[in-house]
Amino acid sequence: MDTQNLQTLDLKSQEYFINMGPQHPAAHGVLRLILTMDGEIVKNIEPDLGFIHRSIEKQCEYEGYKQIIHLTDRLDYLSAHINNEAVALAIEKALEIEVPERVKVIRTIMGELTRIASHLLWWGVMGMDVGALTTFMYAFRDREYINDIMEDTTGARLTMNYSTPGGVMFDLHKDFVKRVKEFIPHLRSVLPKYDELLTGNIIFIKRMKGIGVLSPEDAINYGATGPVARGSGVASDVRKIQPYSALDRVDFNEVLLDGGDNLARYNVRMKEMYESLNIIEQLIDNIPDDGIQAKTKALIKLPKGEFLQRVETARGDFGVHIISDGKKNPYRVKFRSPGFSNLNTLIKLGKDTLLGDLIAISATMDFVIPDIDR
Amino acid sequence: MILTNTTNYFAKFIEYLSGAEGLNLGFAGEILAYVVIAALYLAFFAVAGLMLVYMERRIAAFFQLRLGPNRVGPWGLLQTIADALKLVAKEITGTERKDGLLYHTAYYLVIVAALVSLSVVSFAPGVQAFNVNIGVFFISAVSSVGVLGLIFGGWGSNNKYSLLGAMRSGLQMISYELSAGLAMLTIILMVGSLNVDSIIEAQQSNIFLIQGHIPALIAFAIFIIAGTAESNRTPFDLPEGEAELGAGFHSEYSGMGFAYFFLAEFINMFIIASLTATLFLGGWLAPFGITDSLPWQPLWGLIWFFVKVLGVIFLMMWFRWTFPRLRIDQLLTLEWKYLLPMALLNIVLMALVVYFDLLIKF
Amino acid sequence: MSYLGNIFHGVKTLFTGMKITGGYFFPSIIGRKYVITRQYPEEPAIVSDRFRGEVVMWHNDDNEHRCTGCQACEIACPNGSIEIIWDRVLNEETGKKVKQIDQHIYHLGMCTMCSLCIQACPTDAIMWSTNFHNSTYDRSNLTKVLNKPGSKLMSGVEE
Numbered sequence: 001m002d003t004q005n006l007q008t009l010d011l012k013s014q015e016y017f018i019n020m021g022p023q024h025p026a027a028h029g030v031l032r033l034i035l036t037m038d039g040e041i042v043k044n045i046e047p048d049l050g051f052i053h054r055s056i057e058k059q060c061e062y063e064g065y066k067q068i069i070h071l072t073d074r075l076d077y078l079s080a081h082i083n084n085e086a087v088a089l090a091i092e093k094a095l096e097i098e099v100p101e102r103v104k105v106i107r108t109i110m111g112e113l114t115r116i117a118s119h120l121l122w123w124g125v126m127g128m129d130v131g132a133l134t135t136f137m138y139a140f141r142d143r144e145y146i147n148d149i150m151e152d153t154t155g156a157r158l159t160m161n162y163s164t165p166g167g168v169m170f171d172l173h174k175d176f177v178k179r180v181k182e183f184i185p186h187l188r189s190v191l192p193k194y195d196e197l198l199t200g201n202i203i204f205i206k207r208m209k210g211i212g213v214l215s216p217e218d219a220i221n222y223g224a225t226g227p228v229a230r231g232s233g234v235a236s237d238v239r240k241i242q243p244y245s246a247l248d249r250v251d252f253n254e255v256l257l258d259g260g261d262n263l264a265r266y267n268v269r270m271k272e273m274y275e276s277l278n279i280i281e282q283l284i285d286n287i288p289d290d291g292i293q294a295k296t297k298a299l300i301k302l303p304k305g306e307f308l309q310r311v312e313t314a315r316g317d318f319g320v321h322i323i324s325d326g327k328k329n330p331y332r333v334k335f336r337s338p339g340f341s342n343l344n345t346l347i348k349l350g351k352d353t354l355l356g357d358l359i360a361i362s363a364t365m366d367f368v369i370p371d372i373d374r
Numbered sequence: 375m376i377l378t379n380t381t382n383y384f385a386k387f388i389e390y391l392s393g394a395e396g397l398n399l400g401f402a403g404e405i406l407a408y409v410v411i412a413a414l415y416l417a418f419f420a421v422a423g424l425m426l427v428y429m430e431r432r433i434a435a436f437f438q439l440r441l442g443p444n445r446v447g448p449w450g451l452l453q454t455i456a457d458a459l460k461l462v463a464k465e466i467t468g469t470e471r472k473d474g475l476l477y478h479t480a481y482y483l484v485i486v487a488a489l490v491s492l493s494v495v496s497f498a499p500g501v502q503a504f505n506v507n508i509g510v511f512f513i514s515a516v517s518s519v520g521v522l523g524l525i526f527g528g529w530g531s532n533n534k535y536s537l538l539g540a541m542r543s544g545l546q547m548i549s550y551e552l553s554a555g556l557a558m559l560t561i562i563l564m565v566g567s568l569n570v571d572s573i574i575e576a577q578q579s580n581i582f583l584i585q586g587h588i589p590a591l592i593a594f595a596i597f598i599i600a601g602t603a604e605s606n607r608t609p610f611d612l613p614e615g616e617a618e619l620g621a622g623f624h625s626e627y628s629g630m631g632f633a634y635f636f637l638a639e640f641i642n643m644f645i646i647a648s649l650t651a652t653l654f655l656g657g658w659l660a661p662f663g664i665t666d667s668l669p670w671q672p673l674w675g676l677i678w679f680f681v682k683v684l685g686v687i688f689l690m691m692w693f694r695w696t697f698p699r700l701r702i703d704q705l706l707t708l709e710w711k712y713l714l715p716m717a718l719l720n721i722v723l724m725a726l727v728v729y730f731d732l733l734i735k736f
Numbered sequence: 737m738s739y740l741g742n743i744f745h746g747v748k749t750l751f752t753g754m755k756i757t758g759g760y761f762f763p764s765i766i767g768r769k770y771v772i773t774r775q776y777p778e779e780p781a782i783v784s785d786r787f788r789g790e791v792v793m794w795h796n797d798d799n800e801h802r803c804t805g806c807q808a809c810e811i812a813c814p815n816g817s818i819e820i821i822w823d824r825v826l827n828e829e830t831g832k833k834v835k836q837i838d839q840h841i842y843h844l845g846m847c848t849m850c851s852l853c854i855q856a857c858p859t860d861a862i863m864w865s866t867n868f869h870n871s872t873y874d875r876s877n878l879t880k881v882l883n884k885p886g887s888k889l890m891s892g893v894e895e
Binding site for chain 1 (some may be wrong): 745746749750752753756757760772783784786787788812814848849850851852855864
């Protein structure tokens with residue numbers, strides 16, 4: 001779109017403000033974007049955050065260490081289990097307790113299942129934002145299988161609160177291995193169909209290819225992580241840099257693609273689903289059998305100091321930073337959310353695009369606003 | 375065969391009420407006959423709109439692996455009536471500083487455009503309210519009034535989103551009318567007359583899609599694409615793009631205003647489908663003359679017509695639930711760089727085919 | 737020539753997409769093959785055994801429960817959804833004053849279903865029930881007293 005010609009003519013046009021308000025069918029939550037537009041072209045974006053700020057970090061200062069885990073469920077609710085795992089690992093690192101092998105394997109399998117569920121939901125909503133409305137229902141059908149597997153073991157489908165400091169809460173259901181083994185071939189047979197439906201479609205390619213190009217330098221400067229950075233070629237998978245739980249003994253590829261446009265980010269997430277299936281297949285067959293909870297005191301007090309743990313959620317690099325001064329409540333807990341840094345790239349990518357492109361770009365960024373607002 | 379001596383039932387009705395034999399009410403009878411025929415068309419409009427909405431919801435549900443409405447009435451047939459009652463009961467609020475005249479004229483204009491176009495469509499032999507010589511061209515001309523309705527709605531709502539949607543829609547509809555008109559012209563070349571009856575009469579041996587082989591096939595594709603764009607359906611539903619603009623030009627309407635826009639969209643779809651059926655698929659003619667020897671001929675014509683129209687509507691719904699939507703500049707690129715040159719070349723091709731008498735007739 | 741090639745390639749991908757949705761549509765409308773709707777009130781909802789519906793207290797046939805009033809669940813709950821009303825009574829056998837539970841109040845409206853109370857209970861007195869039909873028109877119905885009236889502690893349950 002050549003915008004230079006607009007100034008050479010003698011037409012008076014005026015820029016106007018449009019409010020993609022907190023209640024919007026495409027905004028993945030309550031995100032308010034104040035757009036300055038010139039005709040149909042977006043000139044400037046100013047996000048207005050805070051509509052779902054619940055002061056979770058402040059609440060953590062008033063609760064014991066066993067109780068701050070259930071608050072992280074509600075941060076990035078699509079990768080709830082991985083958030084729980086992050087806080088549990090931080091506390092275990094501080095207390096220097098050794099968790100049983102079974103716990104590590106269970107946590108990794110659940111984490112990868114959560115990642116697949118999150119990517120499936122992203123795919124469904126992405127199709128809906130771009131206009132193909134059937135993808136939503138197909139994605140939710142497959143996500144129901146994962147939800148049922150989680151419900152059998154933990155009892156909850158979305159906010160599981162399954163990890164505790166030192167282990168997991170409940171033991172695996174007796175049907176767990178069987179159901180996961182049934183689910184993996186089903187997903188493998190269905191994902192290529194979804195690829196054909198959306199990815200190969202010429203209308204979709206025209207809306208994705210070459211739009212919203214994020215250069216690797218920009219990705220590093222803004223602190224983008226997760227598939228947003230991996231789509232630009234920046235290797236940023238925490239599972240490879242600092243492996244945790246059972247991830248150091250599985251063999252998987254980090255999906256890196258060049259290009260940095262919408263299509264690259266899209267393909268990164270589609271391929272990550274296959275990689276997660278590989279990880280689950282490697283771990284599901286021999287789950288060791290040595291208990292589900294390490295011995296901890298009833299009232300957990302961390303020693304004085306600062307403890308940091310990074311994990312890879314479906315959105316990127318999630319970090320938990322606990323500052324403790326010896327009491328039974330933490331002094332300060334800070335969550336580094338991946339969505340907050342990714343949102344900054346949207347401000348840069350959204351300049352001089354059409355409104356339809358802005359929607360497509362923010363769909364590939366995969367925001368979950370409670371993650372940004374905490 | 376069938377067409378040469380069919381009587382127009384509406385003309386007979388007018389004659390009956392006003393003319394020499396029958397009731398002989400004179401001019402008042404003629405006016406009464408017109409009113410009755412208009413009421414009949416309004417009733418058809420309402421019922422067809424309701425049935426199309428029900429069909430859309432059911433078909434959409436089966437595409438999305440779920441059942442549609444199936445609780446209100448047998449198989450959910452009365453669901454749309456429940457929806458219509460709810461919409462009638464709502465208040466048309468509008469915005470604070472709306473332009474009252476434009477805001478309230480908008481939905482009447484789309485209804486008027488849809489209804490007037492409906493009068494030219496020939497449902498069965500003898501069932502056609504308005505048999506003019508410029509039949510199909512009349513439909514194309516009147517549907518432009520519908521564009522005015524959308525733009526009035528967008529401006530009168532005093533809302534930037536609606537204005538964006540209305541501008542996009544106006545642009546889209548006037549662009550795609552060109553390609554649709556040229557595709558229609560391609561078929562007219564085979565007939566030589568714009569009259570709907572003549573077009574159907576010329577297809578008595580076999581339908582135009584087969585008669586005009588390659589050029590007619592290309593014209594069919596162009597007309598389906600342009601027709602989908604004319605009635606603002608996905609993949610061209612930017613003006614009401616739900617993910618982008620909320621509801622586009624009709625976001626500030628509620629109650630009956632919204633119901634009019636909604637129904638008018640479905641009736642527009644019906645008109646495009648009936649134009650396709652008339653021009654390309656043979657209108658109300660039976661394929662290979664299967665039911666030509668049965669009594670109650672208009673009834674069979676009606677049935678065949680609706681089968682063809684519902685088939686084309688199903689195709690348009692299939693498009694809606696499969697494809698993502700096009701961005702505004704891609705939409706315009708498609709029209710001005712791909713469809714329009716191809717339509718023009720296609721006319722030349724069809725002219726050559728007709729001149730050298732290469733049509734497939736049997 | 738790439739103009740025409742573009743057109744053909746584009747149309748081919750469109751047909752592929754239509755084939756996939758058509759492949760789901762026609763078996764669904766003819767034999768209901770892929771339809772995943774469960775018609776809820778007629779077909780019951782399937783929940784698993786461990787589903788976290790609401791917290792209940794276990795009572796046996798003689799209306800006895802296992803809650804000793806130790807307040808472990810009240811301490812473990814992150815947002816104060818459990819309140820225990822207790823008093824000290826004289827235990828006849830040992831002669832010491834022990835805690836006895838009067839009422840175990842559970843605010844279902846505030847509960848986040850995190851199951852920390854059930855983990856913390858030393859005597860397995862409270863447990864999950866799969867009942868999720870908890871919606872009501874009156875908010876005071878969401879504050880429940882978990883121990884049934886007239887019930888007492890089962891004998892033999894130690895602290």
